[in-house]
Amino acid sequence: MANMAQAIRMALHYAEENLGVTDIFGEDVGAPLGGVFTATQGLKTAWNTPLDERGIIGMAIGLAMAGQRPVAEIQFADYIYNTIDLLKIAGNTCWASHGDWNLPMVVKTPVGSGIRGSLYHSHSFDATATHIPGWKIVMPSNPLDAYGLMISACQELNPVMYLEPKALLRIKGEERIPGEPEDDKSLSKLIDAPLGDRSQWKPQWPAELSAYAVPIGKGKVVRPGSHVTVVSYGRTLPLCKRAADELASSGVDAEVIDMRSLWPYDWELIKGSVEKTGRVLYVNEDTEVTNFGEHLVRRTVEELFYKLLAPPRLLAGKFVPGVGLADTLEMASVPQLGDITAAIRALASEQP
Amino acid sequence: MSKPRLLNRPEDAAPLERDLLVRMHDLMVKARVLEERLIQMYKQGHGYFWIGGPGEEAFNVPLGLLMKKGQGPAYDYLHAHYRQSATLLALGEEPIGALRQMKNTASDPYSGGRNFAGHFSKREWNIAPVSSPIEVQYTMAPGTALAQKRHGGDGITIVTGGDAGTAEGDFASCLVWSSRPGMELPVLIIVTNNQWGISTPAGTQHGETHVADRGRAFNIRTKTIDGNDPINAWRELKEAMEYVRRERKPFLLEAMVSRLYGHSSASGANFVGGEQDCLARFEERLLNDGVLTREQMNSLRSRYTEEMAALARQVREEPLPGPETIWNHIYAERK
Numbered sequence: 001m002a003n004m005a006q007a008i009r010m011a012l013h014y015a016e017e018n019l020g021v022t023d024i025f026g027e028d029v030g031a032p033l034g035g036v037f038t039a040t041q042g043l044k045t046a047w048n049t050p051l052d053e054r055g056i057i058g059m060a061i062g063l064a065m066a067g068q069r070p071v072a073e074i075q076f077a078d079y080i081y082n083t084i085d086l087l088k089i090a091g092n093t094c095w096a097s098h099g100d101w102n103l104p105m106v107v108k109t110p111v112g113s114g115i116r117g118s119l120y121h122s123h124s125f126d127a128t129a130t131h132i133p134g135w136k137i138v139m140p141s142n143p144l145d146a147y148g149l150m151i152s153a154c155q156e157l158n159p160v161m162y163l164e165p166k167a168l169l170r171i172k173g174e175e176r177i178p179g180e181p182e183d184d185k186s187l188s189k190l191i192d193a194p195l196g197d198r199s200q201w202k203p204q205w206p207a208e209l210s211a212y213a214v215p216i217g218k219g220k221v222v223r224p225g226s227h228v229t230v231v232s233y234g235r236t237l238p239l240c241k242r243a244a245d246e247l248a249s250s251g252v253d254a255e256v257i258d259m260r261s262l263w264p265y266d267w268e269l270i271k272g273s274v275e276k277t278g279r280v281l282y283v284n285e286d287t288e289v290t291n292f293g294e295h296l297v298r299r300t301v302e303e304l305f306y307k308l309l310a311p312p313r314l315l316a317g318k319f320v321p322g323v324g325l326a327d328t329l330e331m332a333s334v335p336q337l338g339d340i341t342a343a344i345r346a347l348a349s350e351q352p
Numbered sequence: 353m354s355k356p357r358l359l360n361r362p363e364d365a366a367p368l369e370r371d372l373l374v375r376m377h378d379l380m381v382k383a384r385v386l387e388e389r390l391i392q393m394y395k396q397g398h399g400y401f402w403i404g405g406p407g408e409e410a411f412n413v414p415l416g417l418l419m420k421k422g423q424g425p426a427y428d429y430l431h432a433h434y435r436q437s438a439t440l441l442a443l444g445e446e447p448i449g450a451l452r453q454m455k456n457t458a459s460d461p462y463s464g465g466r467n468f469a470g471h472f473s474k475r476e477w478n479i480a481p482v483s484s485p486i487e488v489q490y491t492m493a494p495g496t497a498l499a500q501k502r503h504g505g506d507g508i509t510i511v512t513g514g515d516a517g518t519a520e521g522d523f524a525s526c527l528v529w530s531s532r533p534g535m536e537l538p539v540l541i542i543v544t545n546n547q548w549g550i551s552t553p554a555g556t557q558h559g560e561t562h563v564a565d566r567g568r569a570f571n572i573r574t575k576t577i578d579g580n581d582p583i584n585a586w587r588e589l590k591e592a593m594e595y596v597r598r599e600r601k602p603f604l605l606e607a608m609v610s611r612l613y614g615h616s617s618a619s620g621a622n623f624v625g626g627e628q629d630c631l632a633r634f635e636e637r638l639l640n641d642g643v644l645t646r647e648q649m650n651s652l653r654s655r656y657t658e659e660m661a662a663l664a665r666q667v668r669e670e671p672l673p674g675p676e677t678i679w680n681h682i683y684a685e686r687k
Contacts, residue, residue, distance in 0.1 A: 023498075050532070054491050055525040062495015062509075065480055066425050068502075070495075085485050095681045097473040097481045098464035102684030134682060157684040 001172040002180050002187060007143035008039040008108075008164065009191060010177060011150035012071060014209045016045045019154045023063055025049050026056055026073030032198045036075060037110060037169045041193045042203030053079050057086040057107065061093075064103040069154065074109040076117075077125040077163070084128075090159045091134025106153045106160045111139070112235050112285055113334045114167025119322035121166075122330070124286035126234075129161045130262050130295070136216050137262040139163040141237035143173035145260055148214030155213065163262075165234035179208035219266035221273070225255035228279040228348045231270055231296065233259040236283045236335055243341040252348045262292060267299070274300060278309035281347050285334035288316035310350040315343045368583055373643050376417070376582045380409040380631050381649075382656050383438035386447045389660040390437075390454050390469055391613060391621045398668060399454040402621055404470045405435025407612035408544055410630035411579035414586040415542075416442025418593055419510065421477050425503035429478040429496040431489035431511040434470035435544065436482075443477060447660060451667045458673040464680070465673040487517035490526035490541070497530065497537035506597040512542040515606075516549025518563050530602040531570040539602045540592055541567070544579060546611035551619065567604030579607025580630040 002010065015021040023045050026035075030048040034041025049056050053074055060072035074080040080087070087107075094102045113122040129137045136158055140146035146164070153160040172184065181187045190204040222237070223244050232240045237258050244254035255273050259265055274280045280300055282293035293314040300312040317323075317334045324330060335343075387406040394402040405412060416439035420428045432439065437450055449461040450472075456465040462473045462481075473481035480492065493511035500507045511526065523543075530537040543563045547554040560566060567574035573595060577588040585607065592603045610627040614620055638644045 050525075050528050052525050052528060054521055055494070055529050058488070058491020058493075058522065058525060059495045059498070059529065062431075062492040062497070063499055064495070065492070066429065066496040066499030068495075068499050086488060086491065089483050089485070089488060093481055094684050096463055096467055096471075096483075097475075097681075098460075098462070098466065099681035099684065100462075100473050100475045101481055136683075157686060 001174065001184060002143045002177055003170050003172050004140065004143045004146045004164070005037050005039045005169045006187065006191060007147040007173070007177055008150055009041060009043065010180070010206065010209055011147045011154070012040065012043050013205050014211065015151065015154035016043060018211065019151070020069045021045060021071055021154050022068040023047065023070040024073070025059070025070070027051055027075045029073050034193055035073065037164070037166070038192070039164070039169070040073070042191060042201070053083050054086060057083040057090065060105045060107065061086065061090055061103060064105040065101060069104055071106040071108060071154065074107065076121045077109045077111040078120045078123040080109055080125060087132050087135070091132045094158065095134060102157050103159050104157050106162055108162040108164060110164045110166045110169065112165050112167060113323050113330055114165070114235050116325060116327070116330065117166065117323070118325040122323035124284070124317065125163060126262055126284060127286045127290060127292045129163065130292045135159045135161050135263065137161045137163065138216055138260060139165065139234045139262060140260060141165065141168060141234055141258050142175070144175040144177055145214050145258070147177045148212050149216070149260065151211055151213040152216050156216070160216070163234065167235040168238070178210045178212045179206050181206055214260060217261045217264040217266060219257050219259045219261065219269045221255060221269070222258050223254065223256040225253040225277070227253045227277055228281065228344055229255050229257065229270070229273040229277045230281045230283060230344060231257045231259060232283040233262065234284065236285055236340065239335070239337050239340050240283055243337060243344055246341060247344055252345060254344050254348070270296070271304065274304050275307050278307060279347050279350070281313045281315060281343055283315045283335055283340055283343070285317045287319045288314065289319045291316045310347055313343060313347050315339060368586060370643055373583070373638065376413050376586070377634060377638060377644065377649070378652065379413045379438065379442050380582065380634065381652050382447065383409045383413065383441050384631055385653065385656040385660050386437055386441070386450055387613070389664055390450060391617070393451065393454050393664055394617050394621065398664070399456070399469060401468050401617050402454070403434050403468060403616035404437055407546065407610035407627060407630065408435050408579070409438040410582040410634060411544060411585045411607045411609055412436050412438035413442045414582055414589050415439050415510070418586070418589050419443060420507060423476050423478060425496070425500045426505045426507045427478050428507055429480060429493070429500070429509040431480045431493045431496070431509065432472060432482050433486070433489065433513050434468065434482050434484070435514070436472070436512065437470060440472050440479070445474070448663045448667065451660070451663050452670065455667045455670070456672060457667060457670040458677070459670050464677065487513050487520040487522040489513060490522040493526055493539050493541070494529040494537050497539045500538055501600055508538040508540055508593065508596045510540045510542065512544060514549070515543055515545035515547065515554050515563055516552070516557070518543055518566070519557065527567060527570045527572065527604070531572050536601040538596050538600045540596045541602055541604045543604070543606045544609045545606055546609050548611055548615065550615045562606055564604050564606035572602045572604050574604040574606070576606040576608065579609040580628050580633060582630070582634055
């Protein structure tokens with residue numbers, strides 16, 4: 001099975017061949033590296049930019065204005081902050097111009113902890129991104145969704161922020177991408193650049209790739225359950241699934257929902273689940289103050305209060321200035337499997 | 353009709369024809385009167401904020417007249433700033449749009465009552481939406497220019513901003529991205545230098561002799577020109593544009609201009625003494641050269657003043673956007 005980086009690469013290949021993607025660019029996105037996480041290796045429209053994040057976002061806006069379809073990368077979400085006013089402009093251009101201009105552009109950026117990235121390669125961007133209206137914001141937690149969400153992003157008329165959970169980029173999926181070869185090794189041989197001299201290398205893309213799309217705004221129940229609802233996305237999603245599986249043997253039956261899209265998001269799916277279980281835990285790793293999960297908690301309280309059997313809970317990253325490099329510091333800063341298991345168990349057994 | 357009289361200055365290689373001089377004067381007056389009306393509307397409480405470009409007409413009118421107007425990469429893109437009503441009028445825009453934007457009416461063609469005066473947007477003519485954060489347009493210009501380079505033809509991207517804003521990194525981004533070796537982009541990078549950043553004089557902020565000098569470090573052709581003379585501005589713009597169209601490379605043009613009514617309504621929007629008035633200067637020349645009489649010029653100004661007043665009265669009666677329209681156009685939808 002493809003890993004997430006390979007899935008994104010295949011989706012981008014499909015998009016540049018079939019969906020009109022004209023430019024995939026960013027720092028070290030083109031040859032020879034093909035992106036720090038290899039997500040852009042061998043793509044024909046990939047090119048390297050100056051080390052200038054504002055220039056990258058500005059270029060994407062300009063290209064989108066002129067009828068091109070750009071996919072811009074910010075190497076790490078930690079470095080996207082100096083473009084925040086440009087992100088605001090990209091988000092408001094359609095609205096501010098009364099519908100005159102729209103910007104079909106994708107900005108992809110790796111986010112979050114899990115690769116021992118220290119202070120400047122571990123930041124989350126979900127709370128900030130969801131604070132900028134006019135964007136659509138997605139974050140996959142497995143290679144198949146990564147593929148399908150990228151296809152949707154490249155079909156959009158509007159700016160899409162594509163958040164890539166760093167910790168999951170090299171993990172193989174459980175479901176095959178339509179058109180992906182049966183054998184992992186043969187996939188790697190076809191599309192992974194060799195180490196060393198790559199100047200003569202060309203990828204051989206699987207011929208059967210398709211426009212398999214995960215619609216933006218649609219979440220997914222990844223584990224049905226009846227006692228408690230767990231809502232997550234990105235790196236913490238597979239941890240929530242594992243925690244739920246482990247808890248099943250001790251009589252706690254948790255339903256796990258992968259949001260996949262943070263904006264717009266699938267409230268109907270969350271609502272239906274919470275109405276069924278009466279208990280909900282939101283899990284993400286962005287810092288806990290003004291966290292996107294807080295919005296979900298607020299909405300849960302306002303709309304579902306009388307259906308609840310316990311207060312809605314949020315398990316998020318600690319409100320500290322960064323994720324420290326030492327393993328102990330990172331583990332203590334963002335939710336780990338044990339934290340999630342404990343939180344689900346506590347919520348499932350909470351009595352008024 | 354008599355043969356057009358040609359103006360000849362000693363330094364003029366190719367004099368401008370009378371018709372063009374008259375047309376530029378007409379547009380300069382129209383733009384000046386429009387801005388004065390906008391200021392009046394603000395002062396009468398028919399708008400919350402004014403910002404505009406009285407004092408920059410001698411540069412902005414030739415710019416609009418020289419642009420290749422149309423939609424898509426075959427035509428010129430303009431990433432303007434908020435002092436360019438004269439450019440829009442020279443392109444053929446009707447002044448009532450600016451008045452509607454000032455009054456925030458539902459009929460405001462640029463933003464539907466959502467944005468400040470001078471914040472133009474017109475996709476049909478490749479006018480990118482003007483945004484209030486200064487200089488951000490400089491980072492976007494290489495994007496449209498790359499599309500044009502790819503497209504072929506002679507369409508160029510024109511980006512304008514003020515001198516104070518060149519301190520922002522976006523200006524440096526534009527220089528870097530438009531001059532990458534082998535990937536130079538057809539961008540006419542314009543800085544209109546009025547020597548002020550709100551209340552701060554440029555002399556206290558910029559170590560460089562001319563803003564244009566910064567282009568030299570990037571091997572970008574540069575020039576600093578007198579932007580208060582429309583004939584000079586026409587010639588210099590034409591030359592710079594022809595270079596960008598032909599060579600598909602950037603050109604950095606710094607135009608020295610005036611700021612006749614201060615920064616914006618935030619600084620009072622009152623006429624400022626000591627600034628050169630490009631319109632008065634041009635009229636003196638047209639008079640001396642026998643192109644137009646004082647009576648002709650006065651009557652033109654009166655006519656536009658009456659027209660703008662009538663338009664302002666019309667706009668005053670137009671409704672504001674309905675509150676439910678806040679939900680419109682958050683996203684573009686496939687039709």
